Each structure stands twice: as C-alpha cells, then as structure tokens.
Amino acid sequence: MTEGAARLRQPSMADVARTAGVSAQTVSRALRGSPNVNPETKRRVLAAVEQVGYRFNSAARALSSGRSHTIGLVLLASGGYYSRSAVTAGVEAAAGEAGYAVNIATIAALDTGLMERALSKLADQGVDGFVIAVPLISVTRKMEEITHDIPTVTLDGSRTADARVLGIDQQEAGRVATQHLLDLGHRQVWHISGPDEWIEARQRRQGWQECLAAAGIEAPPVLEGDWSPDSGHRQGQIIAMIPEVTAVFVASDEMAFGVIRALRERGRSVPEDVSIVSVDDIALAAYCAPPLTTVRQDFYRYGAAAVELLLRGDDAEVDASVATASLSVRASTAAPRSL
Amino acid sequence: MTEGAARLRQPSMADVARTAGVSAQTVSRALRGSPNVNPETKRRVLAAVEQVGYRFNSAARALSSGRSHTIGLVLLASGGYYSRSAVTAGVEAAAGEAGYAVNIATIAALDTGLMERALSKLADQGVDGFVIAVPLISVTRKMEEITHDIPTVTLDGSRTADARVLGIDQQEAGRVATQHLLDLGHRQVWHISGPDEWIEARQRRQGWQECLAAAGIEAPPVLEGDWSPDSGHRQGQIIAMIPEVTAVFVASDEMAFGVIRALRERGRSVPEDVSIVSVDDIALAAYCAPPLTTVRQDFYRYGAAAVELLLRGDDAEVDASVATASLSVRASTAAPRSL
DNA sequence: GTTAGGCATGGCATCGGTAACATACGCTCG
C-alpha cells in the first residue's frame, strides 16, 4: 500500500552500497578516489550513484573527518565595489577548483567588534581557512585565538601572529604612479590617500613618498579620503584651490572620479592644468572624462592567489607572480604646461 | 605526566554539560533558547560555555537536524560590479540577522551547464535555500529537480516550477525613465538594452515600449548591449550617427558611461544634443560627466528582501516594499534643443 | 609448500549535536 510513498530522505551512501552490492565503506573509498579500489567495483559504484540519485552530504563528511572543505571570506560592505566583486570571484573560482566552498561574512564598518563577530561566525560555521580582505585595525586576543586555530591569509598586509600575508606590492603601485608623473616633467606630485587604517593605503603612500625622496623632492602634505567618489570630490576641492598643483596621485579610481569633477568645477582642466594618476583600473576607468591613467590591480588574481596560498602554502611562488604593477596610460596625465 | 598535553579537540557540548553539572541535552536547549529552561540553569550553562571556550559545531547540528542554516547565492562573474556587491551585502546581512550563513557560487558566463554545476555544488554543500541573482536562460530538468527540493528565490524574474520570484518592478523603472524624457519634451526615445537573456533587461525594455505606446509614439529599433561600458560605447557610436536622436534610455549606468563617451567623441554633447537616462544609480553615477540622471535601484535591499522571502515566505509585503522606482535627476537630461 | 606482504573489501566505533521519548516534581482543580 505504502510502497509508492513519498521519498522523505535523500539517498545515503548505504543506499548506494546496497544498490552496488558493496559496503558503504567501499562506496566512500570509490568516491574519494582511494587507490585500493577495483576499477570494476568503482564503475559499479558510480553507476549506483547515478541510479539512486545520490547527493553527497557534506555535513556528515565534515563531522566525521573534522574538515569542512569550506573557506571563509571576510569583506567590507562599503568602499571599492569593483575590487570586492573581483576578489570574491577570484576566491570563489580558486576555491571551487580545489573542491572548496566559500562562506562570506561582510562587516559594515572597520570596527574591532564587528570583525571579531565576523570571524567567530565563520569559525562557528567550521571553515577550514580564512581569507581576510579587510584591514585588521587592531588585533585582539580573540582574533589571535581564532587565526591561531584556523589557517589565515590576509590580503592587505595586516598581520596576526599566525596569519600569512599575501604579498601584494602596493608600494610599487605608488612608485610607478608617481614616477610616471615625474617622468612627464612634473616637479611636484600631491597625493590623496585612502584611509590610514588600510595598509594598502599606507603602502601606496609610502611608494609615493619614496619615489619623491629618490628624486630629491620634499613631499607635500597628504590629503586623506575614504575610497569613495564623494571623498575624492571633497579633497579635490581643496586641491583645486592650490594653484601650484600640477599633478596628483589618487589612491583609487573611484576617488579620482570625484577629484576630477571637483577640479573641473573650479575651472581647472585635466590633464592640461592638473594630471591625475590613480590605482585599480576598474572597468569604468576608461570611460572617465578624461579616461584615467591608472595602475592596474588584478583583484581576481589576488583572490585566487590568496586561496592558493591558503591551501597549498608555497608562498614564495605566489608572491612573485602577484607583485607586478603595470600602468594603463590614458588621457588624465600630460606634461605640465610650463614645459 | 601528560596532564599538560595539548588540547587536540575543541570542547563539545558534553564538556560544557559536565562543567555546568547538567546534561548535554539541557545545554542544547539552553543555547537554542528553548522556553523550558530554568533561568538559573541557563546562566550556569552560559558560564560554562565561556569557561571551557566552547564553539558551536555547525556540521554536527546540520547532520542531526537536517538543516544547515546556510543559504546559497548564485552570481554572475561578469557585468554589473556594483549590483553584485550590493546584492551580496544585502543577502549576507539579512541572512546573518536570521542566523544563516551564506555560501556563494559564481558562474563565469550565462551557460546552462555552468548553472547546473553551480546549483549542484551548493546543493551538495547542503544549503537550505537558494537566492539566484542570475537569469535562468533555460531551465533544465536538473535545475527543476534541485529547486524543487530546495526553496528558491530568483531576483531577476526567472521562474522554475517551484522557485519564488521576488517581484522587482523593472518595467516601472523603464517607464519612469522614458516618461522623464517625454516630459522634458522629447518626441522620441531610443533604447540601449541589456542582454536579452536577462529578464531585467526585457522588463525595462517593455516599460520603455509601453510608455512610448501610451504616448502614441512608435518605438524605434532596440540596440542591445551586455551591461559593460564597452558595449555601451559600441552602441553609442551607432546612436551618434543618427542625427534625429535626442534622447536615449540606457539600461544601466555602466553602459551609459560608454554611451556618453561615444557621443562626445562624435561631437554630440550631453545633454544639449542628446539626453541620457539610465538605471542603477551606482556610486559613480553622480561623477559621470555629465552626472547621470538615473533610476535608483536599491540592490542591497533586493538582496535582503530575497532572503526574507526565502526564510519567512510572506511574499505580499515584501513585494510591495521593493517595487518603488525613484528617479535621481542630475545633469545628463535636458529639454531638446528645438523647444 | 609454507609464509610474508600487498591488495580489495567489510565491520564497527565515532564525530557532536538533536529529536523523541521518559522521568521527576510541583501545582491546579474537581
């Protein structure tokens, strides 16, 4: 009577085993590609899997093996839309490649409490590793504990005692951008940086400073934005009031959009009066007016590299491949008028 | 001798129970906020949790309860960086609020095979529900099966037999944008749409058509882009060659950047010669040159609403709140010259 | 011809929670 009753339960390994005429253990071995399985048996198992519509139960696997095959990704909700998307895609692709799933946690602001909560949440979920794409403004005991227990890679250069750092050379980006302006003949280069909490921002600033120092130029004061176009606009208004400025290195494309708008509103044209270089090379950079000269960042690759570093651990190789900084020269830079 | 040996195992509920002097079951109840627990007992349990450093094991919970408290989010790797980020943040926030984690799967292109694989992967991970932020170009048997077993909400209007649809009124967006141009005195409005696979794109196009029809205007041919600024630029070059065009409704801000660039390259100024309205209101829209008049989309809210619909299921209310379309009027639109 | 060792496979305990049922106690109500 009840033989046609609804299937309430997903088929398990035991069902597959029964159908294939082997033990559950053998099914497990066959599916994981264990070496000591007869090819014929394996074929039968795979056929049975197909037949009963077996779907892997990752919770059971996680419980029994102690590893969840999941990595946790920590992001900041605001700022840098493009970079966030691209990093996420890169992480997910590389993780998927290695059979890992990706769990995300977004923090609304750079706040220690929120950060702790995000890490805790992911740790509770049982992630096998962390990719942290957000600066650790201050590392608490709790964060140390969590990142001590669970392998961690940070993307922006933040450190804990145990976290590994994916070495992206942001200083190089700052140097390349600044040098480009000097090469065009500018005698001074101003800088609108990202928020000081971000090591990325600090490194780009350092690259700029170093480059100026190497050229024997004393660096002007730094203006600080928050990555948003609005903040770029605000700082740009200040820049526009200083007649001697002919070149500005802006720490992100999004801010550069705001800076350029502010300059134009004050009657200073780009690049004729002021040259602008920024960093990121987002999809819209080529469609700014004028098109932005900017240092390309391959966020997708950074994300993927972070996962590789996390899972494989051969840092040296990854570091090298990620460190290159290349400039997309477009129309927001030119030689200064005086030349 | 070995009493100081390393703790290999994370403390479990049993450890908490022992410390608190109760049974494991009581610990479980206390932690989940079951009503029938003595407040004093609960206090003891919480103290014990703190003391032994207990961390919840979600794999065990998932295995035993059959629910993983995880939802799967499907995204497309290319196109619409802003919207992707914002939707993700919204989904994650609403999910976190409800005690759910978020697992992501990114598909590299709109391809049935990739889509199936993404759903399978998330299903294997044991997600309790799906939020699909990508159009289902064609729904296969396998997709039907998976979305039949696991509750699903689609964001762009795609349907399967069982998926629920978050009703975002994209037609309204198209109408509002088009009407704005007509109200300014334009006699004709052209349209650069998104890819035809996206229901979003089709709905915006329909809204545009309807609005024109209501005004007794015969719609001109549609030009189709792929959401990217590059595609906007290509279609914009075509538009620029047609002298009679005075107003264009572009289906996304990112494309609008490209369109405006193309028009200017051909000597047609915006908004004097051609008015442009688009959709999305991304952060950079206000920093386009000229600033974009655009229909705001609250992607964060869409993401959050999708999760609420998924978890709670009271669709009516959610639908209504999400349906509003508001126009951000900036400087890319003006009355036509002839007026 | 016996034994050692490799291979393919099966049996059983286990991971850490939760559902379902059982129990003990105190209180209300007829």
Place this chain on the structure above:
DNA sequence: CGAGCGTATGTTACCGATGCCATGCCTAAC
C-alpha cells in the same frame, strides 16, 4: 486528596560519512 497537567531535566537512538582494524585472497619469495 488523587487525577491530571505543565515544567525542567535526563536517556537513548540516530543523522551519514570516515578512521581504524580485521579479513580473505592472491602473488612472490624462501
């Protein structure tokens, strides 16, 4: 004053895969 019920807690089996050990078989070596 005992039946009956609600509350707080304990007991037990179980979710589905995997680790470990045991088993049987076959080949190679002495």
